[in-house]
Amino acid sequence: MTTAPSIDAVFDLDALLSSEELEWQQKARAFAQDRLLPVIEEDFEAKHFRREFVKELGDLGFLGMHLQGYGCAGAGAVSYGLVCLELEAADSGWRTFVSVQGSLAMSAIHKYGSEEQKQQWLPGMAAGDLIGCFALTEPQGGSDPAGMTTTARRDGDGWVLDGAKRWIGLASLADVAVVWAKVDDPEFGGGDGGRAVRGFLVPTSTPGFTATPIDGKLSMRASVQCDISLDGVRVDGDAILPGAKGLSGPFGCLNEARYGIVWGAMGAARSCLEAAIERSVDREVFGKPIGANQLIQAKLADMFLEVEKGILLALHLGRLKERGTLTPAQISVGKLNSVREALAIAHEARAILAGDGITNAWPVMRHAANLESVRTYEGTDEIHQLILGRELTGLNAF
Known part of the structure; x- marks a missing residue:
């Protein structure tokens, strides 16, 4: 059996990250691989949410990790994005949980709550003892x-x-x-x-x-x-x-969640690409692996380009966020691009996997189905197109 090279080895993103950011990413990747992946297909089929994982996520520091104080980790925006990427590479539902808990509910209390409200709710939510x-x-x-x-x-x-x-x-x-x-x-x-x-x-x-x-x-x-x-x-x-x-109140929280999606959707896309590469190396048709065909290699190359461009865009937005200069329109660029490209990659990967791609032996159809939800929530494609159109023309078309 031929072993495909790691996509990480083709484009060295690690060189752009700090040791702390890499540590957060590796911690999230380990949780996704050790805890989520062994059960996610079964849970998706059974419509089951594992409440017991919430406390584990709290113990790892992932809940409200971008917030300061009250038991929160106070991590940087890029570290938070990398955690979102790794969790969504396992399943969009678990990145969604971290977003709802941290970017929406906890951020609302942290941004807008009284000191008494913060003390009452945030420590328990950061620890995974309470859900919002x-x-x-x-x-x-x-x-x-x-x-x-x-x-x-x-x-x-x-x-x-x-x-x-x-x-x-x-x-x-x-x-x-x-x-x-x-x-x-x-x-x-x-x-x-x-x-x-x-x-x-x-x-x-x-x-x-x-x-x-x-x-x-x-x-x-x-x-x-x-x-x-x-x-x-x-x-x-x-x-x-x-x-x-x-409305600036809820929109301030929605922008936090949209930022996490910019990274998270690229995790789902990466998972689909990895599945397509693995299958293209293992499956033989007409006496050779399908990955030895030019058409397949062209598809894989295009998918890889979009994954890497999407992650680089997310990284750029993360650095802007850490400087305090990230704008809502820039977040719309990221959300629109990441989800749209992730869906296109999922569909292309499904085609490369042929009939087996519709089964749960591979994660691609699950990712594609989940990404349809991610495409809709926190602003549909059309909403973000209108946000960008208004930014470009100065005219409101809503």
Whole structure:
């Protein structure tokens, strides 16, 4: 049997990384290979999320790892991106978990919460003892948060929340939900007939809060996404996030999650490429490995180019983020490119694997299915195209 060279040996990305960044990457790669890969096909088939892995991820420092203090690792943006890449090389669902926990729920509390809120929730979430979710998307308007219908009204010294959310990761497992709702109290940003979007920390044990896992998914099957019903959910007055006023609050968290996707999608793409290379070396047709054919080598070369370009783009964005100069439009460049190219690579790899490519003997169809979800959440291709179009023309086409 011929052994294919490692794609890492063809393009020396390690030379661009610090020893600390490489250490984070290797730690994530080891977890993915030792814990996730042996069970992920079974879990995908069974629609099973392994709750016991959450604590392990916390022990490794991956949860909220880019945040400072409160038990968080305080790692750099590139280190966090590399962890996302390695986890998604195993399965998009596990990178999604780390994103929901750290980039969405924990970031919301860290960015906008009071000191009391940070102390109450962040250490347990960083350790994997507590799970959070981020309840923004609604059934009728995933790409239009300004049109949300969930409301929060003052009731004495507290708040009452009513409404519905959809496609909320981890909600049925979570201990706390960051719920975004519109308020019409002038003291809290409303008034003049308008309503401002504010964030609330809602313990999921609160009466009236119901999270129902969404069934029938053909993607992200080893992950959990839910419908949420908020029926007269009453929380204390101090449940509001004091630092988040308007849509800049949830968008600030979404950009954190989008950044992780830029790296993560390239992990799925790398996994598909590696499968295609392995199969092209092992499978013989007409008396020779299919990888000895020019057409196959051309396909592999093109796939490899896109993986390496995508990782280099992610690295560039990571360095900008560490300097504090990364813009939302630049994140849109990364999210749009990484997911679009990862899907194209997954489809090309499936073709190279021929009939065997549709089976779970190879990870390619699972990655392709998962990437359809990644393509949709945190902004569809079209949303990011419009963000970039506005940046290029100065004209708003939304």
